[in-house]
Amino acid sequence: MKALVSAMVVAGATAAASYAVGQTQEPISPIQPPKQINLGMSELGKKLFFDPRLSKSGFISCNSCHNLSMGGSDNLQTSIGDKWQQGPINSPTVLNSSLNLAQFWDGRAADLKEQAGGPIANPGEMAFSHTLALDMLASIPAYQREFKQVFGKDKLDIDQVTLAIAEFEKTLVTPNARFDQWLLGKQDALTQDELTGYKLFKESGCVGCHNGEAVGGNSFQKMGLVEPYKGNEKAEGRSAVTGKDADRFNYKVPTLRNVELTYPYFHDGAANTLTEAVDVMGRIQLGKKFTQAENAKIVAFLKTLTGDQPSFQLPILPPSADNTPRPTPFK
Amino acid sequence: MKALVSAMVVAGATAAASYAVGQTQEPISPIQPPKQINLGMSELGKKLFFDPRLSKSGFISCNSCHNLSMGGSDNLQTSIGDKWQQGPINSPTVLNSSLNLAQFWDGRAADLKEQAGGPIANPGEMAFSHTLALDMLASIPAYQREFKQVFGKDKLDIDQVTLAIAEFEKTLVTPNARFDQWLLGKQDALTQDELTGYKLFKESGCVGCHNGEAVGGNSFQKMGLVEPYKGNEKAEGRSAVTGKDADRFNYKVPTLRNVELTYPYFHDGAANTLTEAVDVMGRIQLGKKFTQAENAKIVAFLKTLTGDQPSFQLPILPPSADNTPRPTPFK
Structure with a gap:
């Protein structure tokens, strides 16, 4: 993430330096690199974003429907949820979503943090519950340590989970179009x-x-x-x-x-x-x-x-422990 | 990929230099860094490995069941296929699979190239066909160009697709345990x-x-x-x-x-x-x-x-063109 943020800052600086006289009267303004990112929190959020264990099935992660290889969306008419349920609506891109006035098509979440909790517990999407997600995360020593390091608390809660995911999502801007x-x-x-x-x-x-x-x-x-x-x-x-x-x-x-x-x-x-x-x-x-x-x-x-797509190493997820509850995709 | 291969070579060299007197009589030998990788082919293969458009649904990629964030497997008892079909067998890890004497649990594929074609056309897995996969790829200008650059041929065929995926998979070794x-x-x-x-x-x-x-x-x-x-x-x-x-x-x-x-x-x-x-x-x-x-x-x-996990940038996939056949997850 350090590399990503540095690269973005450099790109922004270069752009500003090269083109001294810009179009300042236009109704569209350039994408700014992300500011004030908590790198530790964002790195944790990246892991969570890619972790399918946040779903009941162990098969669906945030990245399944907001695929960062494919413009932050799934390129499907409507998304596929737990047990192959057909979603009611098209998956909006997560790219630049920090710039939205609210989240979801109907704006029912005020911000990225509030949004992040939705799909995890939606029976038609990841079909899990916040309690089960926390049980899963708390059972994994490497996650425990990382949450403690980032949030300084002994006990994991859903706010920490959604804050971390939101912090990662704030990095998903696409400058330099x-x-x-x-x-x-x-x-x-x-x-x-x-x-x-x-x-x-x-x-x-x-x-x-x-x-x-x-x-x-x-x-x-x-x-x-x-x-x-x-x-x-x-x-x-x-x-x-x-x-x-x-x-x-x-x-x-x-x-x-x-x-x-x-x-x-x-x-x-x-x-x-x-x-x-x-x-x-x-x-x-x-x-x-x-x-x-x-x-x-x-x-x-x-x-x-089309701007520079987010560029980062595929995260490696910490393995489940012996006592980590196992996914139940077929129950 | 250059970075990955260099890193591996360096890791190997360091190891060899530091520990001059090794255990040469043991029945287990150290993992060697990948050799003679065609980087262009492997980069193309990486994109294909992550591309869910190789499935009928547009939702399942090689990485879905051989998740490189999770040890090259899906950590499920048996895998989830098209329309949430329950697979008959546990998904074996793709990590170090180039070292296997044959592929699949029953060894029905002689090598990685032969293996790679299987799941794409398996009705219980990606449920596509090689013809449809080629139609999809050939409709995407950036893929067309990349295949031509790597293989020097005007026409895309399934051998090129499976060769590229296999070349990427050869890089997925985990030295330095x-x-x-x-x-x-x-x-x-x-x-x-x-x-x-x-x-x-x-x-x-x-x-x-x-x-x-x-x-x-x-x-x-x-x-x-x-x-x-x-x-x-x-x-x-x-x-x-x-x-x-x-x-x-x-x-x-x-x-x-x-x-x-x-x-x-x-x-x-x-x-x-x-x-x-x-x-x-x-x-x-x-x-x-x-x-x-x-x-x-x-x-x-x-x-x-547990060795060093493959470390690379999440690939960005070229977008479908207007005439690219669209996935049909619910038909």
């Missing part, structure tokens, strides 16, 4: 088509919701603003959290950072390609039918939002 | 109990099958030599390959390298702990009932066989 290089002043970072795509993205109104550092993630919006969205609605959206009928089919606007990697698109994963996603968004959110050429240019712009 | 340090002459690498355990391991006959560089992996033996093994036999063993009734319940002797990490034990994963495994093996293979103290010392010795 070509678009950010352009924002920072590197004029030739984008092609003419990509720049035209960005212009269309701004002028058509996409940027109204997809703006800021994460190019989204900072508001809830109705899916189907101009025209109703014809999806197979299993989720009701933000109204499930607020209880307000007006919030029905409202979802957190997803980040467009690394959107090239996070297919399929929308809360229901119904759009397989960026071309399809741009077409549907144009029609139902903006009342605009993009021509094929316009669509292609917007897609070209979107692909410039 | 404390026991190897002792073998190489570092007298204080083992405690007295561990040395006594090793002496018991040799004198009781365990070493008759568990010997050589991998401490096993180099012969087929009957499970239940002295006393019948009382397992829930779903697999018939080596006879499924040879057709000979004499080979019934014969299995490849598993490597004991990293055995601390590869629980549960036996082809059916029925033994949860090393204590249990040592007890059962003593009784049914050697006709010997180890005392609790003897058992504990043998277990202490076995834990000295």
